[in-house]
Amino acid sequence: MRHFLLWFVLVAIGMEVHAQTPLIESAETVPAASQWLQPGDRLQVRLKGQPGSKVTFLGNQPMTELDAALTKGQRGIYQGTYVVQPGDTLHNRLIIFQLLTPDSLQATAQSKAQIRFLNPNELQLAVTKGALPYLNYGLGEDRLGGAKIGYLDSLVQLHITGRVGNLYRVQLAENQTAWVPQEVVRLLPPGGFVPTSLTGSWSVYGDSLYDYVQVPLEARLPYRSQLLTEPTRLVVDVFGATSNTNWITQRDGLQELGDVHYEQPQPNVFRLVLNLKHIQSWGYSIGYRNNTLVIKVKRPPQKLQLRGLTVAVDAGHGGTNVGATGASGAREKDLTLSIAQKLRHELEQAGARVIMTREADVTVENVDRVLLLRKANPDLLVSVHVNSAGGGASQGTSTYYRYVAFQPLSVALYDEMRKTGLQGAGNVGSFNFGLNGPTDYPNALVETAFISNPEDEKRLIDPAFQQQMAEHMVAGLKNFLRNTRAKGLRGWLQHEPAEQ
Numbered sequence: 001m002r003h004f005l006l007w008f009v010l011v012a013i014g015m016e017v018h019a020q021t022p023l024i025e026s027a028e029t030v031p032a033a034s035q036w037l038q039p040g041d042r043l044q045v046r047l048k049g050q051p052g053s054k055v056t057f058l059g060n061q062p063m064t065e066l067d068a069a070l071t072k073g074q075r076g077i078y079q080g081t082y083v084v085q086p087g088d089t090l091h092n093r094l095i096i097f098q099l100l101t102p103d104s105l106q107a108t109a110q111s112k113a114q115i116r117f118l119n120p121n122e123l124q125l126a127v128t129k130g131a132l133p134y135l136n137y138g139l140g141e142d143r144l145g146g147a148k149i150g151y152l153d154s155l156v157q158l159h160i161t162g163r164v165g166n167l168y169r170v171q172l173a174e175n176q177t178a179w180v181p182q183e184v185v186r187l188l189p190p191g192g193f194v195p196t197s198l199t200g201s202w203s204v205y206g207d208s209l210y211d212y213v214q215v216p217l218e219a220r221l222p223y224r225s226q227l228l229t230e231p232t233r234l235v236v237d238v239f240g241a242t243s244n245t246n247w248i249t250q251r252d253g254l255q256e257l258g259d260v261h262y263e264q265p266q267p268n269v270f271r272l273v274l275n276l277k278h279i280q281s282w283g284y285s286i287g288y289r290n291n292t293l294v295i296k297v298k299r300p301p302q303k304l305q306l307r308g309l310t311v312a313v314d315a316g317h318g319g320t321n322v323g324a325t326g327a328s329g330a331r332e333k334d335l336t337l338s339i340a341q342k343l344r345h346e347l348e349q350a351g352a353r354v355i356m357t358r359e360a361d362v363t364v365e366n367v368d369r370v371l372l373l374r375k376a377n378p379d380l381l382v383s384v385h386v387n388s389a390g391g392g393a394s395q396g397t398s399t400y401y402r403y404v405a406f407q408p409l410s411v412a413l414y415d416e417m418r419k420t421g422l423q424g425a426g427n428v429g430s431f432n433f434g435l436n437g438p439t440d441y442p443n444a445l446v447e448t449a450f451i452s453n454p455e456d457e458k459r460l461i462d463p464a465f466q467q468q469m470a471e472h473m474v475a476g477l478k479n480f481l482r483n484t485r486a487k488g489l490r491g492w493l494q495h496e497p498a499e500q
């Protein structure tokens, strides 16, 4: 075992200060964020200081001065890597750097970030909390947040093997990790085991509203789902689960679930493969009832027509969230509300029931919109926004979807929106936007036009053009329903009686 703590104390006592010309200009971990690392992980550091020196960190770990070719000619940039070894201990400490110049001047510096080396023999577990916990693929961040794997239920047990800043690393399986934001988990006291479970025998059935698959587990394990097409199927991986499923009873009353089976692609990854009967999926949700995984599969609406359908309309932004603004002073939040209200009117005229995520100039967070919609359980969602880009050259309409199974809705809307005379700016997939996140119902985002483009802006602020866009969105929804009807059931089921 290396005694990093003891070393830390000795260096701290012997620290010297060189005020006039700092021998060390800066020194930090890379990334410059507090981290938890486990054996095998790399602690990376960078220091800028007096060129030609001997620089060390974490006791006597050497740092290398980078060749000027790697630093655009800058000298005195040092980098170091330390691979955490079994037995290493470090308890949320700053990293100490030491520099020794050729003429024996010395300086020390410390990182701002705190580092902890995890002891793999004392697991760090956590459970999800809050209304909408989720997993991310990596550490990326932008205005849409990190790329999401998907939502989880609450009280799902996670094995935490690292941390960078406010994200914890979750070990899902041997070679699969994810990241979870600190605010959606609660850390558990030490002493737990890696969450695992054998799977029980499934129950597959339908009630008057949905089809269900229930898989008994011994713990709430994390999962990841993918709604795939050609053929239409839902694939759910449960991490930490191993099959002890000896039969699957498929009861009467199923309407949307076709053949269901499982695979065990890795020792601790249990994969459910649920074939769906219709080419167009209408969504699904996953959660736990006690420790039983419950997958609820939606059926197509009884009639594929707007009359009687529940359509959710989301007016983007609102209240303190203004969104983009145009050269004329037009604000996205006002335009989206105005278009959404016209869309609502047209949908109601067609006999649809409409749910609005906001009906006035009020602030509603996207998370709250998603939760509101989850409760309202619409058949479809259209989110209305106004696009913006620097420079003013970009123009036209575009639509967005997250999951390939919901692409047809966004394409139908796109094709109709272009008929308003707006240029086509594309149909965009895998879009990591909050309201494209739900799997519960087909959803699409319409970025109506660019407020940053003078020509588009003129149209956006024109009430007659807003009306035209609303009418074309309704036409797009009708086309989607018509196409869905035409596609019908999957090929191998085509002999079944067609529905109206």
Ligand SMILES: [Zn+2]
Pocket: 316, 317, 323, 324, 332, 385, 386
């Ligand atoms: Zn927007």
